[in-house]
Amino acid sequence: PTLLTINAGDYIFYTDWAWTSFTVFSISQTLMLAVGATYYLTFTGVPGTATYYGLIMTVYTWVAKGAWFALGYPYDFIVTPIWLPSAMLLDLAYWATKRNKHSLILFGGVLVGMSLPLFNMVNLITVADPLETAFKYPRPTLPPYMTPIEPQVGKFYNSPVALGAGAGAVLSVTFTA
16 A cells, blocks of 8 residues: 555545545545555554554654655645544444444444545645646656636536545445454
8 A cells, every 4th residue: 555655645646536536545545544544443443553553654644745745846735535533433332332343344434435535625725826836846757838728617616525425434344344
């Protein structure tokens, strides 16, 4: 999952495919969190382990995203996935169901799948405008005059949060199991 983790927030760089990428990355992040945290939870049997795992993932992605900053991209344009709240929900499900592993898979998986895209949408709301940044910091493979400009009208109409959360809620139960 190393490459997945490092690239998991980079939907913002694909300005013309940001929303599609957001949905795909939401699923990959759900997979990483649900599988990793559930493994550690059931292995140790200690509620709180998922939150600890989420903290490790957070630190890890901050370090990885430091590479973008080192390349000269502005600090407010670097996206790191928000792992902790979903990890805490997973811990809560494990604790609330008296360490029932099947309940953890069902309830915890759904909670992670539905919450992670929601928390990660904070990234898209707070980050610098992707199109403006794409012109200031063009990708080496694409000259600035070829950077696609798409109208931002109704970008919440086909909601990537709803799509990411819906797909995540269904798939994360399977992932967790």
